[in-house]
Amino acid sequence: MHRPDTERPNARNILTSTLDPLPREECGVFAVTGIPNAAELAFLGLYSLQHRGQESAGICAVNGEGVARVRKGIGLVADVFTAEDLNELEGTTAVGHVRYSTTGGSRPQNAQPIVVRYAQGDLAISHNGNLTNAQELRNRLVEEGALFQTTSDSEVIVHLIARSRHDTVEAQIDDALTHLEGAFSLAISVGETVYAAVDSRGFRPLVLGRRGSGYVVTSETCALDIIDAEYVRDVEPGEVLKLEGSEVTKLRSLPPAPQPAPCVFELVYFARPDSRIWGASVDRSRRAFGRQLAREHPAEADCVFAVPDSANSAALGYAEESGIPYELGLLRNHYVGRTFIQPSQADRDFGARMKYNPVREVVEGRRVVVVDDSLVRGTTSTSLVKFLRQAGAREVHFRIASPPVRFPCFYGIDMPSREELVGSSHSVEEIAELIGVETMGYLSLEGMLESVKDFGPFCDACFSGNYTAPLVDVQRGLASLENPPGC
Numbered sequence: 001m002h003r004p005d006t007e008r009p010n011a012r013n014i015l016t017s018t019l020d021p022l023p024r025e026e027c028g029v030f031a032v033t034g035i036p037n038a039a040e041l042a043f044l045g046l047y048s049l050q051h052r053g054q055e056s057a058g059i060c061a062v063n064g065e066g067v068a069r070v071r072k073g074i075g076l077v078a079d080v081f082t083a084e085d086l087n088e089l090e091g092t093t094a095v096g097h098v099r100y101s102t103t104g105g106s107r108p109q110n111a112q113p114i115v116v117r118y119a120q121g122d123l124a125i126s127h128n129g130n131l132t133n134a135q136e137l138r139n140r141l142v143e144e145g146a147l148f149q150t151t152s153d154s155e156v157i158v159h160l161i162a163r164s165r166h167d168t169v170e171a172q173i174d175d176a177l178t179h180l181e182g183a184f185s186l187a188i189s190v191g192e193t194v195y196a197a198v199d200s201r202g203f204r205p206l207v208l209g210r211r212g213s214g215y216v217v218t219s220e221t222c223a224l225d226i227i228d229a230e231y232v233r234d235v236e237p238g239e240v241l242k243l244e245g246s247e248v249t250k251l252r253s254l255p256p257a258p259q260p261a262p263c264v265f266e267l268v269y270f271a272r273p274d275s276r277i278w279g280a281s282v283d284r285s286r287r288a289f290g291r292q293l294a295r296e297h298p299a300e301a302d303c304v305f306a307v308p309d310s311a312n313s314a315a316l317g318y319a320e321e322s323g324i325p326y327e328l329g330l331l332r333n334h335y336v337g338r339t340f341i342q343p344s345q346a347d348r349d350f351g352a353r354m355k356y357n358p359v360r361e362v363v364e365g366r367r368v369v370v371v372d373d374s375l376v377r378g379t380t381s382t383s384l385v386k387f388l389r390q391a392g393a394r395e396v397h398f399r400i401a402s403p404p405v406r407f408p409c410f411y412g413i414d415m416p417s418r419e420e421l422v423g424s425s426h427s428v429e430e431i432a433e434l435i436g437v438e439t440m441g442y443l444s445l446e447g448m449l450e451s452v453k454d455f456g457p458f459c460d461a462c463f464s465g466n467y468t469a470p471l472v473d474v475q476r477g478l479a480s481l482e483n484p485p486g487c
């Protein structure tokens with residue numbers, strides 16, 4: 001088959017694509033401008049975005065001369081920054097980031113924000129989402145002589161801005177963004193000016209807030225609440241905003257996509273329930289999923305409880321709709337990280353034991369409905385059912401407040417390869433048998449989408465396989481659909 005030159009593999013792109021796969025990342029972004037002690041606010045904002053990434057954290061602050069200083073490292077927000085660091089990060093502008101990536105991308109140099117000195121001044125960038133043509137762009141930039149210091153797809157954006165032939169910062173950013181495919185919610189500072197941009201489908205949330213005479217952009221509204229900032233509006237799909245002191249200017253919009261595709265998995269699992277994104281309350285959305293789940297999969301049971309904390313709202317919805325009493329049947333130890341992010345299978349099982357414990361007085365001799373927000377590999381649920389049986393549960397009815405996850409995400413949610421997704425290889429009956437429950441029920445795709453129809457349409461690729469933004473690297477043979485980069 002004839003392939004155009006740009007698609008023909010050569011030694012260089014084979015090297016970069018096989019030895020150095022680009023990691024997929026889950027992230028939270030935060031930026032503030034026009035407010036004193038910006039780094040302290042960024043610290044607080046990132047603290048409340050910690051659920052979006054627990055591997056690394058970083059803050060870059062820009063002082064009155066436009067000089068950027070950055071502190072970033074591996075670890076949780078509270079561990080990465082000391083009070084002294086925050087004192088040294090002077091200025092009224094700051095850009096921050098929290099990040100988690102799959103194996104392969106777990107390197108200190110991938111921590112964000114990425115900070116560089118370029119022709120127009122000091123530039124810092126925080127990115128949430130994954131680009132689907134990052135490998136292709138990177139190969140091209142490497143061919144042209146660009147030197148990459150990280151394996152993160154976000155660095156491609158920095159090179160595109162720096163190499164743009166346009167002569168203003170606005171035009172250079174705009175030029176860079178038009179080359180990108182896939183998901184990006186960005187906060188970029190150049191000197192003391194902050195730019196906020198969202199891809200034309202709006203995969204990942206980004207909200208604009210105001211505090212005094214300054215502005216904030218961040219992934220979720222919970223990061224506005226913690227610093228007492230007022231929500232102004234969402235940054236719309238395809239929008240590029242310039243925030244300078246107390247001024248917000250809308251720059252040219254990116255070419256529109258056929259339709260927006262915000263990620264429904266943000267509402268299912270990823271975002272915090274006290275946030276509002278895309279006009280939707282995350283808590284209310286999850287309750288609506290739970291209520292619909294109760295209609296679709298009722299159960300004869302004595303009590304209903306959640307796999308805490310991500311399924312709390314959905315379990316409340318299930319209880320409200322079914323009339324089955326809501327209980328606190330499972331306790332979660334809050335001092336253990338997410339089990340899902342442990343590197344090996346053995347560690348994951350152990351992680352579930354460390355994290356959850358049933359309340360014997362609630363479950364003993366009873367028929368229980370357990371609600372979880374999603375099922376990925378099926379490891380958490382398998383362990384939980386074992387614990388519940390040991391605590392004397394008579395019947396276990398498992399309910400999932402989303403459809404089976406059957407496809408990996410290429411737009412910024414960490415999902416394992418297809419073969420590890422239990423929903424892609426097993427029927428619901430087989431999963432029920434595998435995890436050892438009396439009955440099992442997933443929320444239907446239609447039921448999920450109907451529950452949040454006022455805020456959609458959504459990207460539901462992890463459930464449906466309907467990838468709205470082209471998977472350019474996959475199409476070019478630079479990434480695999482079955483085992484996406486980073487796995």
Ligand code: AMP
Binds near residue numbers: 307340341374376415
């Ligand atoms: P699993 O045990 O692999 O089936 O994982 C299911 C659990 O992981 C559920 O309780 C979810 O709340 C949680 N979960 C789902 N997606 C993710 C994700 N992308 N990262 C971390 N945890 C997740």
